[in-house]
Amino acid sequence: MSHTVLVLGATGKTGRRVAARLRLHGTDVRAASRSSRIRFDWSDPAGWDSVLEGVSAVYVVPPPVPGPVHEFVTRAAAAGVQRLVLLSGRGADSWGDSTFGLDMRSAEDAVRGSALEWTVVRSSNFDQNFDEDLFHAPLVAGELVLPAGAVPEPFVDIEDIAEVAVTVLAEPGRHAGQIYELTGPRALTFAEAVDLIAKASGRSISYRQVSPAEYAAALVGEGWPEDAAHHVAEMFVLMERGLLAKATDDVATVLGRAPRSFEDYVVRAASAGAWQR
Numbered sequence: 001m002s003h004t005v006l007v008l009g010a011t012g013k014t015g016r017r018v019a020a021r022l023r024l025h026g027t028d029v030r031a032a033s034r035s036s037r038i039r040f041d042w043s044d045p046a047g048w049d050s051v052l053e054g055v056s057a058v059y060v061v062p063p064p065v066p067g068p069v070h071e072f073v074t075r076a077a078a079a080g081v082q083r084l085v086l087l088s089g090r091g092a093d094s095w096g097d098s099t100f101g102l103d104m105r106s107a108e109d110a111v112r113g114s115a116l117e118w119t120v121v122r123s124s125n126f127d128q129n130f131d132e133d134l135f136h137a138p139l140v141a142g143e144l145v146l147p148a149g150a151v152p153e154p155f156v157d158i159e160d161i162a163e164v165a166v167t168v169l170a171e172p173g174r175h176a177g178q179i180y181e182l183t184g185p186r187a188l189t190f191a192e193a194v195d196l197i198a199k200a201s202g203r204s205i206s207y208r209q210v211s212p213a214e215y216a217a218a219l220v221g222e223g224w225p226e227d228a229a230h231h232v233a234e235m236f237v238l239m240e241r242g243l244l245a246k247a248t249d250d251v252a253t254v255l256g257r258a259p260r261s262f263e264d265y266v267v268r269a270a271s272a273g274a275w276q277r
Helices: 015-024 045-052 068-079 102-112 136-141 158-170 190-201 212-221 226-239 250-255 262-271
Strands: 004-008 028-033 057-060 083-089 117-123 143-146 178-182 206-209
Touching (some): 004 015, 015 158, 045 068, 057 068, 068 102, 136 143, 143 190, 158 250, 190 206, 212 226
Parallel strands (some): 057 083, 143 206
């Protein structure tokens, strides 16, 4: 891969992994985010053109608001970008009237409606949410409280997402116009996931279900803005519909191997001390 790939969200969970893999492939990477040496801010379009100069492909992690990706795609096309790989959410076409994910759906409309070669990588909940994000601190404290019940989730390893994105970027034309729904090999309830974490870490960690309203109120009590708290709670309402509970074969379709299991992730994270006090 001799072209320059712009990686947005380059300090985030997927972006930093995509950038590292691209560099390992010998690709010229332009890593950009609000906190990177090369700065990119979705709220500051004046800085986009310089970041896009000389770029042939972009890994796009959309902003948390609808709209900006439309203008970005226009700017990218004008700058000579040829391909876009967009990170989105699992089953975005099936979300219907849910208020969750309006940002991702807007980004998909922009990318899929463009004249550029595009691929959408849709993801289930990340395994790494349990050790790098929202679920981590409660697990360390000993109890994860969420509005998720008996409907399982086919959690996916971020390492698989990054590997799929890099594979797509490395194979021009082959994945044009494709939407890949990425999951792990099987679905687990959150209670089952927490049980596996407790066993691997050797700690007493429990799971407790609450209502979406209770969960949103708890987040607000922790200092979250109300809109953000209700957005996260709405994700669980959407999951409880059961439309996203089935695992797919798309990781294997792209990579030619089975996706990493949740158990494999848990062993790696626990051995690194992720859930120790």
